[in-house]
Amino acid sequence: MTVAFRDVRKVFPDGTVALDGFNLTFESGEFVVLLGPSGSGKTTACRILAGLEQASNGTVEVDGRDVTDLPPRARGMSMVFQNYALYAHKSVYDNIAYPLRVRGWARGEIDGRVRAVARLVQIETLLGRRPRQLSGGEAQRVAVARALVWEPSICLMDEPLSNLDAILRLQTRTQLKRLHTELGTTFVFVTHDQEEAMTLGTRIAVLKDGRLVQFDTPRTIYHRPATRFVAEFIGRPAMNTIDGTIANGRFEAGDFTLPAPGRADGPVTLGIRPEHIGLRRAAAPETISFRLDVIEVVEPDMLLFVERGDVHLVVRTEAAPEGLGHDTEVHLAFPEDRLHLFATRDGARLAQGVPPAP
């Protein structure tokens, strides 16, 4: 099964353009994460796929069949909502059984399915309760059970973990990952949390301003971000970026210079992740000295906030060298294979040898 958004555009009545020229194609069995800041259109994309929202232009196709105008019930998809949207007047059992009843399953079959899925998400003991008697985590699992019970082809989740507290969020995250492995159902998961996206997704679709910026595996997204935006959005602390120019095979920003062989001249933005900057004990030919401003300890790591002229960087390091403090000098190495170069004008990633846009 293939799901495809083709040039989808969504304009809300108040004039907000939520999606604009949105294209995305994925296969069944994937755990697709729609990631982006608020207002990027990720929830709208999810709701258009569900049929809860109508695309203003463009089509949504499932297996080549245009489903753009199909009502939600005819799409074979289920959904987990951020606030769970359980039916308050029904028991947990009836909540889970409801999609089966509405879809006309046989009575005997329903009971077996409900109990099986309840076991899967570990809520067998809660079946007699009412939604208002559930904790947030329990309600969330009931919502997941209701979404999975009829074995839909795609299960959509709109920020399902956002209302959970931190520890529960991590546990539920792991559980979702396991569910996906066990069931093989296609999951489409909306979140603004890059860590959630990186841990859950088999592929992550990064959205910005209603457009797809990059759709890749978490690994590629991390190591080869397509734009400066993706680079800074993924990873905490965010990737360091330095605006400068390439001249004569070197990157220059004030008195901060690095070799950049094979790069065309012009304005660029250099990026390097805090965890990829090397901290050296002594000055060496490949190191550049910085003044240390602040140290933040994030056990087991440390974050060093350093500066050199106008260049401010964050360094994440595991080693904890002695004698570091405010105003001490540190020597940093910038491995060439860890450097990212982006066009200053539009933030697009610059491949080796490709000249930056004028």
Add this chain to the structure above:
Amino acid sequence: MSRPWRMVALAVLIMVLVVALTPYLWLIMTSLKTRLDALADNPVWLFTPTFEHYPKIFIDKGYLPLVMNSLVVATASTAISLAVGVPAAYVFARHDFPGKEDLFFFFLTTRMAPPISVVVPMFLMFTYVGLIDTRLSVILAHSTFNLSLVVWMMRGFFADIPREIDEAAQMDGHTRAGMFLCVLLPLAAPGMAATAVLCFILSWNEFLYAFILVAFEGRTLTVGIPGLVTPHGTLWGQVAAVAVVATLPIIVFTFLVQRHLVRGLTFGAVKG
């Protein structure tokens, strides 16, 4: 609350209760008094109760069908108002369309004109279509004001239901109609019960429309009472007996739904 304040609150409460309940107690007592006791210059507090008024008025004078008329009119106008008003309220709560708030306000304005100004044209219209002196005319007349009540109250109850419930129901396989009938109506049921009771009470108590529109067969209880004001004097014992019976369903219903009633009248501002 500190102790002195509690005493003050209690005192105020007692005063309100006395003011509110004395007329009603007076009414019940009058319905059990002989004509002589009822008209005594100095109020008689201790008397031998008589139960002659109740059978006299309801059996001998044939007021029992009037109870039936009131019941039919109140029930039917409540049903019509709900059938039309509840779906309308849902639309007001969920959908946006041009002029929505104006239309919503328009429903309220139907209650702003003094009823007496509306009832004469209504009389003419019902006469024209041959509905005058039928229960149906009163049912329709009462539905006009109950409809605005339903729309205004139920909008709040529907707005209290998260939109995601609608969407979850659609994802679970419902059509829009199925979603409304099978998921939203049950969730709004407490609010509907409260609204229904209020409609019922308003219709049951209504006098002016009923008085103008029906004179004989279709008379409701409230219209029956002035009939007891005769040239030979007012039959206070029978008036009181009718009034007591007329207030009974209202007291029962109010006790049943008072919690929801308060909630409904605040238009969903209070989170339950």
